[in-house]
Amino acid sequence: MRQIIVALLLSSAVSAAAQSTRPKDLRPLPEVPEPPELALPSPGAGEEDSSLEPQVTITKRGEDKVEEYRLNGRIYMIKITPRIGMPYYLIDNFGDGTFATGTGGLDQGVRPPMWVIRQF
Numbered sequence: 001m002r003q004i005i006v007a008l009l010l011s012s013a014v015s016a017a018a019q020s021t022r023p024k025d026l027r028p029l030p031e032v033p034e035p036p037e038l039a040l041p042s043p044g045a046g047e048e049d050s051s052l053e054p055q056v057t058i059t060k061r062g063e064d065k066v067e068e069y070r071l072n073g074r075i076y077m078i079k080i081t082p083r084i085g086m087p088y089y090l091i092d093n094f095g096d097g098t099f100a101t102g103t104g105g106l107d108q109g110v111r112p113p114m115w116v117i118r119q120f
Helices: 002-019 046-053
Strands: 055-059 064-071 076-083 088-091
Touching: none
Parallel strands: none
Antiparallel strands: 055 064, 064 076, 076 088
């Protein structure tokens, strides 16, 4: 058993010594250029910047707080925070303005509200 262990150790030492020889025609790699700086737009620089940010309208309906998220003037998501319970979201999946019902597909016209289970 000891002879096998000694043979394995010697074979690994020989293979490590064989790998340490370097070829003679190696050239150094060229230096990596610095990445170009991206110009970040300043806040309020133009209308193009505001079209990428959603506009949030917060209203109170009874004891519930309703937040409407708009992009380019169209509501695409509604967050409803009830007085008791967890907030839930209604999302316009097709862009046609319907949040609770839909047409076509396998959902049979049912669009349940969605709750956030965990945030990271």
